[in-house]
Amino acid sequence: MREAVPAMPREQPFAPDRLRWRVFDALGRPGGTAEAPLRRYLADGDARKRFELADRLARVYDRCLLYRPEWIRAWEAGETPHWQARLWRRLTEGVPTPAHWVAAVDAFREAAEPSAGEREGGPRQGLAPRMREPSAGEREGGPRQGLAPREKEPSAGEPAQPPVALELPLFDKLEERQPTDKPRRVSFFGIGMLSPSYLDVLRAAESYIDIHLFVLSPCREYWSDIAPKRVIRRRAAPRRPEDDYRIEGNELLAALGKPARDMQALLAERELALGSPEESYDESSMHTALGMVQNDMLNLRTATEGAAEAPAPTGLEDSSLQIHACHSAMREAEVLHDRLLALFDEHPDLEPADVLVVTPNPGKYGPAIDSVFATAERIPFHLARRPAAGTRGLRALLDLLALPGSRYGAEAVLAPLECASVRARIGIPEERLASVREWVRNAGIRWGVDGAHRRDEGLPGVEGHAWRLGLRRLLLGYAMDDQDTLFEGMAPCPMRDGGLPAGAEDYEALGCFARYCDDAFALRDWLDEACPAREWGARLRESLVARFFAGDEWTFDDEARRETAAVLRCIDEWETQCEVETPIPFRVVRQALGEAAGAEDRMVARLADGVTVTRLGAGQTFPARVVCAVGMNDRSFPRSPGAPTFDILAADEERRGDRNVRDEDRFAFLEALLAARRAFLVTYTGRGLRDDAPIPPSVVVDELREYLARRFDGVEFEVRHPLQAFSRRYFDDSEEALYSYSDHMRNAAEALVHGQDGVPGRLQVKVDAVSDAEPAVDLDTLTRFFGAPARWFLQRRLAARLEVEEVALEEDEPFGLDGLARWQLRDRMWGLRSRGVDAPAAARLASAEPTLPEAALGTIAVTDAADAVDAFHAAMTEHAGALAAPPLPIDLLHGDMRVTGVVEAADAEEDYLVWWRIGSIRAKDRVDGWLKLLAWILAGDRQRNACLLGLGSKGLESAWLQGPPPDEAAGLWTAWLDAWAQGQSRLLPFAPETSWAYATAIAKPKRNEDGSRLRFRAKRAAENKWFGSQFGFPEANEAYAALAYDGGGPVDDPSFEPLARSLLLPLVEAGRKVRP
Template sequence: MAGFRVFTSNRMERLVEGLAGELKKPLLSPLDPEVVVVQSQGMEKWLSMELAGRMGICANFRFPFPRALVDSLLDAVIPEASVDDPYNPETMTWRIMRLIPGLLDDPAFSSLRKYLHGECSSLRFYQLSRRISAAFDQYLVFRAEMVLSWDQGKEDHWQAVLWRKLGKDAGGRPHRASLAVRFIDAMSEDRPVNFPHRISLFGISTLPPLYLNILYAASAKTTINLFLMSPCREYWGDIVSHRKAAQIVGRASLKEGEGDPDLHIGGENSILASTGEAGREFIDALMELPLAEETELFEEPEGASMLSRLQSDILNLKERGEGSCAKITVPAADLSIRINSCHSPVREMEVLQDILLDMFEKDRGINPGDVLVMTPDIETYAPFINAVFDSPEGDPRKIPYRVADRSSAHDRLAVDTFMAILDLPVGRFSASRVMEIMRSPLVARRFQVDEKGLGILEALIRGSGIRWGLDEASKAAMGLPPGKANTWRSGLERLLLGYAMPGFGEAIFKAVAPYDNIEGKDSQILGSLIDLIEKLGFLEKELGLPHRAGEWSAILGAVLDAFFPDGDGGSLRKLKDVVSGFILVEEHAGFDGLLELPVIKEHLKNTLQGEAL
């Protein structure tokens, strides 16, 4: 039965039970996948395990993110919605970068002209264009009405002018906000659509207004089940924090003696008021919609601990010390909420480990699988987590753990190595940096150098006097006095001559002193080193020049072929996709200008490291 249904609870476990109950109802076809929308990969993994535990198996499921689901719904009704979207954030970045230089003389763009004054480098243009693109992308989903008014010619500031210029440049192609209008109108028509029979949204704390409107419109044709976490069972759409309350009172009392004596502000839970703004606005938006069904699965917290009382106060919208809700004294032994001040991330992990071990010792009913540890930046903390918690088997302090929401170590290794290779030719070409690249397992495998060979390479580089600089010309290019001493060319000449003839520490051949401590069995390793340096030397020339986007695609593709092993598609797939994507910059965005290496590196860094647009 079609309709928009909302299941609300303050406990994730109750929401999982509700979801499992709904999923037991069969779909129209046993081969149709179950669609459950989540906001993170961590939630996907946790939810799939919870459902498998309750249902015996979790198979034939799709776990799209909200944007992917909305795109699929739009595409099902408006086929051209997903064809080469000119308003895709990445495409829009390059389009803005192409358009801005021709608009800077417009009086409306005086603020941008001042911002770019004195530093009109391509990198600065790219960074500005990316920020503008990110803002426009957010406008499309959070302020769709404003964007649609810009389309109609309202407002003449630089953002509105640039947006209309983008629309004209796109040849009138529709953007997400205009597609949503067409989609909502289509949902009122009596025509079949190819939607999933049932769509569930789980653990979604908030949605952009545009997404909510699209999903609600789609509920006319299919069942939409929203499983919403809400800490409070009462209506809390109008509560305000102490700071906001003070602002309201201040505005009401601008003129002395004219304040409204009937203002009723305060008395609500201050923690919920100050930290739940996004969820409050989302729940407010939901309450404005006529729902097919609303189910409350709230559960009163058990126990008398500080945490339980705090959760109960939030659930029932109470404020301790206000009205009949008296303050209570918390026993000193109550550690259900604790704040630990640590001097470093490593120390945080050590303290966390001690707390967990103590908790498991005191309460045998708690297992490691029952514990969730959250961090604001998992990539920053992951190395320290592994350093502290990765204890050997048999260690009494060992706690089983898993780091979620993080890309695989193999993928990060490929990206880090790729970026290091791009950094090297435009630097000093130091021996230590070259060896860092060669130590990468991917590069070492490509050049067939094992762990023992890496040790031999280090000894050869150190013994032959190689320090930095590719050759005499590269030193001169840096504005330094020319000289071949301690460069890679000088050192490699010594190594090759030493392999060909012994110098016994005295002989010199054409002003080159052979390096004596090299043996015949080291020839393959020396050949690998020469191959690496020749490839890096070629890159130094190519990377130092500006190229068009399509040319950069070919150059970067050559880097992947030259420094990474074949048949390692798992870790290199994303790299190759991003590199090949540069061709589309010219094709889709129409950008054919010359780009310098700093712009390419910035784009790669943003894309490969997952910076959200």
Template structure:
């Protein structure tokens, strides 16, 4: 029995599910199977069931594909066999594509270097297309296997059919394990044999907004052997399957006029609610598929509401499928008193978050709203993670779902960087980045103080990039060791052996304290490991050899503790999966590192499936199907014209884009339209929508998403002109503390009225009770005369204006900065005084890495030598090598100036 339970309220559906579950007589140890569209829906349903029944236990929430594959294993006897999915298809295609002779394939593969990477990218695209055919066009796949081509008119169809047949020929087992074949066999089994003992006592499909026709057909056949309940959130109680937009209606009329014969029905078009017609196409098609199922029992549990705020009126109009002129606005609250619906135009994602925080503070003034009642969604939450963390900080509890696995893991990020070592110039900053990963520094016994020492050594020994001179040739640079790791490390090692310069060596010893030797030893071990890893990864290997090399890399470079161990386990599991895939698909050809990096990067860039959606605070997430579960406050951010609705990725190899669409086909744009409708309906009390409506550089207007524009047009038609709040560029604008419509709760931006001067051309006199000093040092006086304002801030207000940012340089110098030039000039004058030959002191300076060891550097040294010689000739009679210090005191009026002059040469 297939039963369809419809409601406009997901909470009502959850209560209905709970009541059915509580009333059912079943084995208490048998799980209650629930098919869901997202992990978040399952989590929410468990919470609702616990709230309704007092307990929620043994709910087995599964995704549709996961459940159906288990059916294949159970009913068709596949046992523990793994499904044919994107990764396995990709590895199969990696085997076939290099020798597959189709011109489009060979043209792409031979279009440039890095063949393995290009092959992997192409295999990934084609496997995604084949997966789509298996799910939405299974008849094509079956026809391909029979030597037929049902879409012969479509470009690229002939070679794809041939490619599929070649995969079958290479692996005959694929013919009987792919989804299209197994679906046919499952339906036959369900029609001819009683499998009720192998099925759950009941199957519930909860909150699905779409389902592939192949999956829906499966559940329809399952309903003949066990109860199947389908809980569908229907936005409207009235029938809305035939409503259409004004644009579509006009197109239908034009089509009718162009035809010679029309029936009255062909010219009929029911407009209904424009938002429902424009945003609800996906729901229309899914509802049509549901109601077309045989022996369907339909139940309704709709909950009409009559509210007077703008959001409630919009939702009521959609519920009754009203046109704009039929909207009921009796008792409508004035816009200034209605916080249910807000549109906000900002200059940047950062400003969106600052505005959002203020709006949430305002909402939390209502005791009925808690932080757990607030959901914030964006087209891509990854773009907002940094600003969310910066703005919300510790202000309010929150959690971010859908973060890719890189986001909070130094180990995962550094792992991909390490895999890219063969493509790296080994800049100094990169190796420091590795040492700033605690698990790597711990492996080599280097603490934070040690990293500080190492940064100083790198800077002072002139290490910039390149392992040694020979490695520079890879980058079309002459074989020159200056500014390489070898150059700097040799200085450090020589500093251990001696503190005196040795003429025959190419470097000068670096003065290294004895208590730093342990850090130096660990640093040398780290550098050697990185260099060896770079060399090892340059080799072309088989997948089995790559798995071994990666396992060795993880062991040699990481020493995780606590939560870091989970990240390392994740990498070890991925490495094992990579090896197992290659074994399962008999993929043993030697491949380059490009393929390995691309595969691991793709796996790690996916959202973490184990991450909780609801986590005890404000929930931030990406807009995905059925994420729009009921919340009292729903916030949609990043609703920009270019970002939402998201575009369908157009791949020339995907034949579904070239063939006529079918009911039930997925469209990214239609998905997003329905997501927007779901979000609009799931907001109980408040809906907050923001977008970047102004350029941050030029303040130019930028349009919002077309869906936001449609909603604004509807509001304007029903309520009159709807206000879009145009926020200032800066959070400290006085508008936030003068305009109640956009009041800010961030008081640290507020200007104290008592300190706000109306006459900005004059400043209040700064008075002080501190006595004027009678004694000043030359240093203090010079600091004051050079910059009086800076001196005031630092000495009187204790504000340190010094920017301490010691950046690690990655590029060798091509010119001398003033301080280096002064230092070299001083050395040149000392050499003149001691009679040191020019050739020797120039060589010593080159050994220190103070200047580039090529024509520009030598030319700069010659220029300095000439200037130093002229200067020495002028001061030769008074020049002193001892560099004494002199202290002087001078009375000036009522002040005493004191000064100490060090390092005097004359």
């Protein structure tokens, strides 16, 4: 067309992505919103609303160009008065013709058609066809050469003429090229639907060049007049004469094949497929349900006719057609993985590359499939289509553009640093990101650049938790060694917890981070600016990409370079689309770039070395031995996009060939069904996660199920899966349709099954006992073990390390102190007092802590903490002698086991030790103090006592422990060491809080309570403590305990009760409120 119409531009100015900017410009000019509907909608002057309206209008105009070309011609001729036509005329003013599709088609047809004089035998004019003498071979009946059209048989009464060839100047130009450059033939593949106007162009061109359309036709019979039964019933009074001839035919073709029917009808109307059609239809040779369904469509049989003419074998059971109802996208991916493994076992010649997975929602199901398949590492796979925003570079671009106008929350400012290109440009290595996050947390940074920014947000201009003050605290922490000194009222923030000195890499990273923050804060000025697209493009490259993204001169990392290239490509494409000179507000630029970055990668789906996962869409499915349609959920597929009130095409009566998204989706499902050569699998979310209530599938799956029910009487094709992949139903052979290939899930199911018969979910693992040659056990190690036996066993004996989940940074300033913050404040104040700082100075230092609320709320918190610390300090003063005592060495030999260590705060003259903590006295603290007391008694061979002090949420807590005599202490010590030895080879059924709850209940029987009732009540108390309540953190939720017991607990172990009795009952009985 461009050769025939040289004026046709190479870049289409009226393509939707370009046209929307022309509309945006027109709506922003004086009089652009004179029309009443536009004036009301755009009255507030919001540029984003104008851009969104322009985008919707551009897409309406684009559909009019393709499907209502006569409207466009009438609008440009001034024959239509409505506002869309007037706006269109303004858009085309001053644009060289042909600028859009309709004008290009008209120009091409005018160039291709002969003039009236030529039709009467006159001389050739302009671009009309001209005669060419046939070659010698053609005169002798040989094959047609070059670009000559097919000969046409003369009609009756028409004199026979020698073969001739018609050519255009277009083809004169082509003749001047090298022979290999001449397009002798143009072939179209994978065409599901073409607009009537595009077919008209092909009709005009097919006289001059061989055009071949390869069109998918699921039926060898004439089927353009079939319709679904619901449509036939609805047409009781036909609106068109041809409606009288509507028949149902094959139900699936009638329900799903409308675009293909319309396509074939349009081809027939234009005689594009009647010259010399070549048909290629092959019946499926598979005697399977899939093959029978495909043959029914091929021969236009209904389900009832198919069952009668080609009945299924008795007892048909095959895997060629499967429907699976699951509870979530992740469960669908797990079921898909297992079913593919089963197909590979059933068909040894099947390879992963023979499998195509299609889904209407790759953004949701792609990550689920990636997670399941990548974790199992048994089936290679390839995600053929990924959202472009999935690249971290584009994600970082959007995160940076989102900062202007935002609250500058802690997470929002740190988000771009997840991009390798940004880190390389800023100079912060990936391994330092965790440190940066910790700095932000410790500096109390929540949101806001500074006080002025907070005032702009309509809040008081305090800076307590803003970025500027937080960064100054961090820089003070770098510059000052003394953390107990204020500088201009600010408390320095140490760069490492515990006051550890920072290394050179910390200092360098802090400096780079501060510069990055300054550049990010400077983006605030962009919010209210507006300038033409070219200026925005230059600013984005110079002020954003150059400052935040690494070019070749900054990094050798290929990933970082790819991310930078993706960002620049996105900006270039946007600038190319936006050809108007009108100033564009920043908010509109940000929205447009967000849409461009979030667009799906246009990479074509292909068969890779493994399973290919791609989007389900019309014309995008290619034949594969196994096709799987995943995520076929109700309300997700087929799509039902709403039409705006100004969509005049949607309001017009539907014509044959009009695009209908819902019908296209239906046909895409039909294409997927036809593309399958050996098996077709469908999965959908068919059960509720919370209540297990049934959820209907997509309507296309429902129609397939109805067809299969009529076609194969008594055969069940749908499998309803359990909620969990480790359900015992997958492994107990009770249901043939349920099975799993996951060893991990089998082990989990077996553990649960065994747990129901014995210990629920308990880790059934034993390891070798500790070697006698191992070094002595430290006393502190012993106490840490009994504080968390499950953690110890998994970490030390099984070498299991659980990754700590990164906790999101807070982005709202505190209005009070939670338990942890209250403890931190008291611990800070106690540290100051213990280092000799007086009470007023300690209060001033604590008031500068970044974790405190602002103003009076912070003052109240500091006052409460100071009062509590003063009371605790007074209590500790009473035990000054013990606290000042030097550490006492411990070296105890018990059989082959040696325990060494020190006991601190032990007054040998008064025969008591002091154990204290800032916080409530817990069961593990009592165990810690008890073990140290027993060790001190045995080391000195003398009865002694212990005082436990704590500063809980309600104030001072104290308890005394009366130590046993040395001989009795030796027996108690032996019980603890035996438990230690057991815990080195297996999971010890002991948890301090839970076991303490059991022991305290056993130690205090109620009146007239027999032994069985006492044990039952004690176990209930222990279970309540283990699983917790709304008022406390349960031990069952501790990560290592949850892994070790997997839903169960130590209370169910037969040795739990005797262990709690032998270890903790003496501790309970030793407790005293006052000094013995």
